[in-house]
Amino acid sequence: RLSTQQLQQRWHQRRDGERLIMTLVAAAVLAALLVGGARAQSCKHGELCVRRVGIGVMALNVADVDLVGGSYYGDFRITLHVDRRRYASVASARNASRPGTRPTERVCNELSDADTTDVFNFTGGVDNDYGIDLVNVDRFRNVQLVKRADGRPSFLRVQGRFYFLTALSRWPLDSQHLDLVVELLDEETSSGATAVFCHMPRYSGLSSHLRYPGSRYNRVLSFEHEEQGHCGPPFVKSVPSCTNDASLTLTDPECDCDVLSDAPFPQEFDASCRCQGGSKLSSTYRFIVIAKEPVWSAVANTFLPPLFISFTNMASFLLPPEKFDSRLALCGSTLTASVLFHTTISARTPPNNVLSLADKFLLCVYAINFVSFAVTILLSVIYNGKHELRAKRTYQIARTFGPLCLPVLYLLPFLDSLTVIVIECCMLVLSAGLWWLQRYLVRRKKARRAAAAAALAISASGDAFTDARSAELVERRRAPSEPQQQHVQQRKQRTQSVATSADGHDGAASAGTGTGSG
16 A cells, blocks of 8 residues: 555656656657648758659540540549659759650659658548649549558549640641649649659550540550649749730641740740749649541541532533523532531531631632632623623633632642642643643634635535536537538538529429420
8 A cells, every 4th residue: 555655756757757748749740840841841952852753644545535625534544653862953853864755755764662652642632632633634533542452552543524725727637635734732832843753654655445436446546745844823924925926827826935034944844934934833744645536537527528519619610601590500509518518517626716627628618619609700791791702712711720720729728828829820820721722722623624614615616617517518519519510501501502503403494395395
């Protein structure tokens, strides 16, 4: 049995122990707060606080690409490895990785995954996507952390809809860049860069189970990656200013932002650093799935229908001027068909200030329709004005130049303007040559016809002369000649004289006979 003094002594010892434990706990909490505050601050000169994070993304599935909404469904596997070394600056951490084919690519060897937990569990749970920031993901997504048998994180499985910038200047022969943008949440809570991404090729690629619609064996798919520095607010400029003015152009060119003179960031940093002057630096990783449109399908579904519609319109140049009603009906029907087809394909793309390749092609079709209408109306006015010869010449010129020169406009969306102008000039020269050859052949044909007619007339006149000569010869053969006529006449005179003398002798003899008898 203990005395009262011993009990009091033990009670004081227990209280001192509890005080010591509380002091140690408070010290630990204070140390954690101090460490967290030091981590949230930017690196001082000579401190090793920048880490190199290797990232690999495997695309398991990409589907339901919506050009109108600019989104797609993606299923990705994200693997993160952290280098155990620490670096004093972002530049030294980037230089530790070997450069890729572009300035924005940094490739690292396979890093140790011993410190992977430090990346995944920084924020402590699924509510914050396990420490990573998916910049372009929809709010409805599924992020699952897959662990190994020993409990350590292995990779993240991310499923959801992601948003991307649509590229429509070459539609439907373009390539859509379906990207996944990844950042780290701990950099957003710090005042400086604490990590630098580098690409791990052995953990990246396209899965063999990926089923992209409209493609067999995923031959229209490829991928690339970018590792860039991104700057957050406060900014010097809230909006980057572009040096190239795209307000009057038919396309939407990339903005050549005006680089700030005092911006200390290199080329591999994006416009938020170089052009806006952001002060809060962080690392950004972009995994880009490049989806190419099938060429033959685009040609068959987008370019062939208006091409054949326009070829039908070309037939109006072959109709004569007096077929005004047929020409006008043909031009009107082709124009209506072109407008309806343009409305159909416009529903497949979002409304924007960019003229796609299909829009430019249909504008060329509209231009050909306009020329056909103008030629038809001009021929109608000339022909109805009782100028048939002028209408015939205009028709011959339009029939020669129209079908040869107007189809060159189809090349305008696919080639540069100078090349199209050169081809158009060549076609004009060819059309002029054909027109001159046509006129030469027509004149030669007319000359041949005139010569044949003259020969026929000469032959006819010769035949008539021959017939007259033959008739004359026949008449001459039938009628006696002049000596013959004189001989016949002499014979007649002799015969008459003999007959007269014979009559005289007979009369005398009869008179003598009568006298003697009397």
